[in-house]
Each structure stands twice: as C-alpha cells, then as structure tokens.
C-alpha cells in the first residue's frame with residue numbers, strides 16, 4: 001500500500017512538466033511500475049438512466065460535467081455525469097436516417113466534438129445509409145451544429161464531410177477522434193463480407209481498411225475538407241492522401257493515450273485472432289496478408305507490416321473492443337493501463353506498454369463479464385473510464401475491484 005501511494009506522488013510530480021500530446025514526455029513514460037495489474041469490476045454508473053443499444057460515450061471538451069451516449073438506432077443523449085442523474089436530454093435524433101432493416105453492425109456509430117465546440121457548436125457523427133434514391137450502401141460522416149440559443153440541433157445543419165461506399169453491411173468501423181493537432185482521425189473497416197474479397201486491406205487507393213486524417217477546418221479541391229500536407233501518402237502515386245494508416249480489417253474502436261498522444265486501436269479479426277494495435281503514421285497493419293501476428297491463409301509478411309501489441313485467439317474471444325489507457329484520478333492502480341475487452345465473451349484485459357522501449361510489459365485478465373456485451377469503452381472529462389453494455393443498455397463505471405481476488409466470473 002505504501003509503495004502504491006509513493007508511486008502516485010511521483011506521477012503527480014512528473015505530470016507538472018508534461019504537455020498533453022507533447023513529445024518531451026519521457027519522464028512520464030519511464031514511470032516506476034506500480035506492480036501487478038488490479039482486478040476490475042463494473043458498477044452501474046447511472047442507475048436511474050436507461051439506454052438502448054449504446055455504442056459510445058464521451059464528453060464534449062467544453063462542459064466537464066456533461067456526458068454523451070450514442071445509441072445505435074440514431075439518438076445521442078446528453079446528461080449530467082453524476083450517479084444520481086435521472087434525466088437525459090436528446091442531443092441529436094437521426095433515427096429517421098438509419099435504415100430500419102440495417103445490418104447488425106450498421107447504425108449511428110461514432111461521435112466527436114470539434115476542439116472549438118464551445119464556440120462553433122460543431123460535432124461530427126458517422127452513420128450507415130442504404131437504398132435511398134440511387135445511392136448505394138454507404139457510411140456517412142457528417143457535421144452537425146449545436147445551436148446554443150435554441151439549445152437544440154437542427155437536422156438542417158447537417159454538412160456531409162465524407163461518404164464511403166460500403167459493399168457489405170459489416171465492418172464499417174467507425175471511430176472519430178480529433179487529435180491534439182486539430183485534425184479529425186477516422187477509422188474504417190475493409191468493406192465487409194469475410195476475408196476481404198475486394199483486397200481493400202492492402203490497397204492504398206481506397207479509403208476502406210484504414211485510419212484517415214483530415215483537416216475539417218479547410219476546404220480544398222471541391223472537398224469539404226483538406227488533406228494535411230504531412231500525411232504519409234500524399235506523394236505516393238495512386239494512394240489516397242487522406243490515409244494515415246492501413247491494413248486494418250475493422251478498427252471498431254480507437255483512442256488516444258491522453259497523456260502521451262499515442263493512438264491505440266482494437267482491430268477485429270477474421271477467424272482466429274483479435275488484436276490491439278498501436279497506430280502510427282503510415283503504418284501497415286497487415287490485413288489481409290496477416291491476421292494478428294500470423295499469416296492469413298497464404299499471406300506473406302511483407303516488409304514494414306506491423307504486428308499487434310497483443311493478440312488473443314478464439315479460446316478467449318470473438319470480437320475485440322478497443323478501450324483506453326487509463327489516465328484518470330480515482331483508480332490509481334489502473335494508472336497507465338490500457339483496458340480492452342472482448343464483446344462476445346466479456347473477458348476484459350489490461351496491458352502496460354513501455355513507449356521508449358517499444359515493449360509490452362504486462363498483459364493480464366482484469367475481469368470477466370460474460371453478460372455485458374461491451375460494445376465500447378468511454379472516458380469523461382477527467383479520464384474516468386466507462387463501459388457500454390450493448391445488451392442491457394447499462395453504462396458501467398470501470399473501477400478497481402474492491403476485494404482482492406481476481407475471479408474469472410463475476
């Protein structure tokens with residue numbers, strides 16, 4: 001116990017010299033190890049609130065006391081981040097745009113607030129559409145505007161930023177995140193079906209199977225966004241300049257390490273392996289030559305293909321849900337631990353990673369929640385960690401388990 005308190009003091013002291021997302025953060029990266037990873041439990045964070053098919057949770061960067069929950073069928077709720085909250089208000093309702101006979105992986109999938117949301121009211125969503133007019137099945141990334149005077153969002157405020165054709169209903173991604181650089185990062189799956197029949201994974205000419213990085217504060221070449229000049233493939237012939245990383249099958253959830261600026265993601269596997277990746281500029285994550293750290297069918301490991309930080313097989317789960325590096329204050333034993341889960345089995349793991357040595361230092365089971373169907377994790381303004389139960393609609397707080405035993409099933 002004494003050791004843990006002393007460690008926390010060291011972290012606070014180093015924290016004073018650290019700029020979020022900055023590069024000179026070596027002190028924080030060589031923190032003393034706090035020892036074995038703690039078991040965690042899930043507690044109902046808002047017992048008086050109900051949600052249906054929640055897929056994401058975040059704050060807006062402007063109002064620290066508020067949280068937002070994204071429901072798959074097209075509604076975003078906002079409410080006070082307090083366990084006694086009994087009221088939620090509808091922030092956005094685009095249910096009418098979500099196909100009634102959607103695929104199980106389609107719907108309203110992502111939400112990100114513009115870094116200047118407080119001033120401009122801009123926020124961004126990604127949702128699925130198909131069979132409207134002559135347009136094919138597609139993923140739509142749009143900006144909407146919160147009107148502070150009417151305290152509402154008009155659907156007429158929609159500005160479509162990017163539409164990506166989706167040949168099949170599955171593998172749509174999508175996470176939207178603004179970086180410390182002010183650019184919007186978007187994750188997209190390989191287009192769906194199974195085994196990447198179109199070979200999108202290794203094709204730099206498509207926006208599928210990627211992480212993209214775009215500047216939504218500028219317009220360029222008849223597009224409602226610009227491509228940052230330092231994107232990795234802007235000078236590669238035949239490549240889409242929007243691409244930041246590729247070779248990703250379905251990076252359903254990704255997140256920043258809010259202390260160091262590293263980008264983590266969980267890439268959902270095909271038949272055998274689920275993976276957690278550290279996403280870097282220009283990185284090729286191997287799909288469909290590779291599944292996890294293995295050949296997919298007769299795929300070759302080509303130069304530069306990046307293996308996952310961790311993988312797990314079908315004995316442990318079927319669909320990874322990428323989480324967050326915990327950087328909050330209330331769960332000190334989780335400090336610096338990346339928490340992720342499996343949607344199917346509810347196994348929930350933590351890992352620690354030494355960025356300087358590019359080395360995994362710990363990866364352990366933290367808990368097992370077979371009935372939770374964790375569709376996403378989320379963070380509030382202070383970096384406290386939540387988990388969305390797709391099955392029950394409950395938003396859980398992820399906390400260090402109060403008694404010490406690390407049981408498999410609780």
Ligand SMILES: [Ca+2]
Nearest residue numbers: 285286287292
């Ligand atoms: Ca991979």
